[in-house]
Amino acid sequence: MTRQSVAKFGLGQIVRHRDAAFRGVVIDIDPSYAGDPAETGEASPDQPYYQVLAIGPDGGFVAYTAESALEHDPELSALSVEAERRWFTVDARGRHAPLAHAIH
Numbered sequence: 001m002t003r004q005s006v007a008k009f010g011l012g013q014i015v016r017h018r019d020a021a022f023r024g025v026v027i028d029i030d031p032s033y034a035g036d037p038a039e040t041g042e043a044s045p046d047q048p049y050y051q052v053l054a055i056g057p058d059g060g061f062v063a064y065t066a067e068s069a070l071e072h073d074p075e076l077s078a079l080s081v082e083a084e085r086r087w088f089t090v091d092a093r094g095r096h097a098p099l100a101h102a103i104h
Contacts, residue, residue, distance in 0.1 A: 005031060005032070005046070005048055006048075007029050007050075007067070009029075009050060009067070009070060009072070010095075011028070011029065011095075012025060012026060012027075012088075012091075012095040013025070013095065014073045015050070015071065015072060015073050016073040017052075017065060018069055018070065019069060020063075020069075022063065023054065024053050024055060024063065025052065025053050025055075025087075025088065026051070026052055027051050027053045027062070029048055030048065030050075031048055032046050032048070032049065040066065044068070047066055047067045047068060048066075048067045049064060049067070050066075052064075053087065055087070087099065
């Protein structure tokens with residue numbers, strides 16, 4: 001039987017990593033780990049995995065992260081206005097999406 005999971009976070013949502021202390025925006029979601037399950041370490045491969053565009057003082061990077069390692073980030077001000085303009089479109093509800101993708 002195939003197990004289906006529902007993603008806790010959506011495209012354009014700002015999240016933070018519980019351990020690595022980075023903040024970022026969800027730019028893609030896989031229903032489960034897209035690589036070799038042995039590479040996930042302690043994280044279960046049978047949960048959603050997110051590509052998160054993290055913005056830091058030295059620029060940005062994309063992290064591929066298990067849902068269990070992420071939490072909602074209520075501090076939307078983590079992104080500067082300059083970073084928002086450079087990387088995202090923002091809708092009236094404050095959801096962020098990469099410039100190349102429309103917000104649904």
